[in-house]
Amino acid sequence: MNKGFLLLTSTGLTSPNIYEKFRGLVSDPKKQSVAIITTAAEGKENNKYSQLAKKQFESLGFVNVDFVDLETQPEKDFSPYGIIYVCGGNTFKLLKFAKKANFKLSIKKLLERNGIYIGVSAGSIIVGPSINIANEVEPDPNDVGLEDLTGFDITSLIVLPHYSPEMETETDNFEKKYRLIVERLDNSRAILIDNGEKTFIE
Numbered sequence: 069m070n071k072g073f074l075l076l077t078s079t080g081l082t083s084p085n086i087y088e089k090f091r092g093l094v095s096d097p098k099k100q101s102v103a104i105i106t107t108a109a110e111g112k113e114n115n116k117y118s119q120l121a122k123k124q125f126e127s128l129g130f131v132n133v134d135f136v137d138l139e140t141q142p143e144k145d146f147s148p149y150g151i152i153y154v155c156g157g158n159t160f161k162l163l164k165f166a167k168k169a170n171f172k173l174s175i176k177k178l179l180e181r182n183g184i185y186i187g188v189s190a191g192s193i194i195v196g197p198s199i200n201i202a203n204e205v206e207p208d209p210n211d212v213g214l215e216d217l218t219g220f221d222i223t224s225l226i227v228l229p230h231y232s233p234e235m236e237t238e239t240d241n242f243e244k245k246y247r248l249i250v251e252r253l254d255n256s257r258a259i260l261i262d263n264g265e266k267t268f269i270e
Contacts, residue, residue: 072179074222074261076192076253078229080117080153081124083256089269090128093184097129100150107138107165108157108190117188118155125153142169147177151184154191156229159202160214162190172220179222189229192253195222201250205238206230223261227251 073093081087094100102125109115113135125133130151136144142165146152152175154162166172175185175195185195190208193199196219202208203217205228228239231252243250251259258269 071182071263073184074179074195075184075186075258076195076223076225076227076251076261077187077258078156078189078192078231078253078255080121080155080186080188082120083258085256086258086269087124089258089260090184090186094128094151097125098131100130101132101134101148102130102151102153103134103136103144103146103149105138105152105154105191106135107155108159108162109155110157112137115155115157121153121155121188125151138169138171139165144169144174146174149178149183150181151186152178153186154188154194156189156191158211159190159193159199159208160210161212163194163199163217163219164212164214166194166220172222175220175222185222192227192229193219195220196226197221197224198226200246201226201228201242205242205250206235225251225259225261225266227253227259229253230255231257 106112106118199217228250231254260267
């Protein structure tokens with residue numbers, strides 16, 4: 069990956085430092101369209117966090133902001149969008165319907181045209197090599213019966229959203245079990261990946 073940006077967060081643009089960093093990445097909001105993926109969110113586009121995300125984009129000057137549900141719109145064409153924002157929720161549900169919709173290809177094409185992918189919680193996890201962390205550390209219920217936990221592998225990072233010190237023992241055990249490093253993201257911390265280089269937004 070040599071174009072575009074991945075912004076991996078726990079709570080999207082809610083933290084002022086993440087909001088400001090994102091604002092600096094966008095030159096002309098009026099010319100950019102945003103897709104907010106609501107697939108994993110309880111209540112979909114009516115979810116308060118989905119609505120908050122739309123308000124945040126509008127406050128930055130974006131006028132074309134659409135809600136998209138991969139579960140009901142698997143054929144959606146994302147080529148008009150310069151920004152894709154993937155809401156949090158159940159990681160298993162999100163990955164199941166994202167795979168059915170071949171969403172990985174849509175993300176890759178977004179990045180190729182210098183777009184911005186914003187992951188929120190589950191949306192940050194699915195672009196990594198695996199969602200196994202959502203199965204073992206503060207696990208989500210696998211209500212959709214997803215068996216293949218392979219992620220999109222767009223980044224090699226394993227992120228743990230909503231991290232708090234109370235989760236450290238569980239996280240440390242996970243790292244030792246699988247011999248890997250977990251990037252711990254509390255609600256005010258994010259990772260920006262630009263041209264393969266990661267920067268922490270604190």
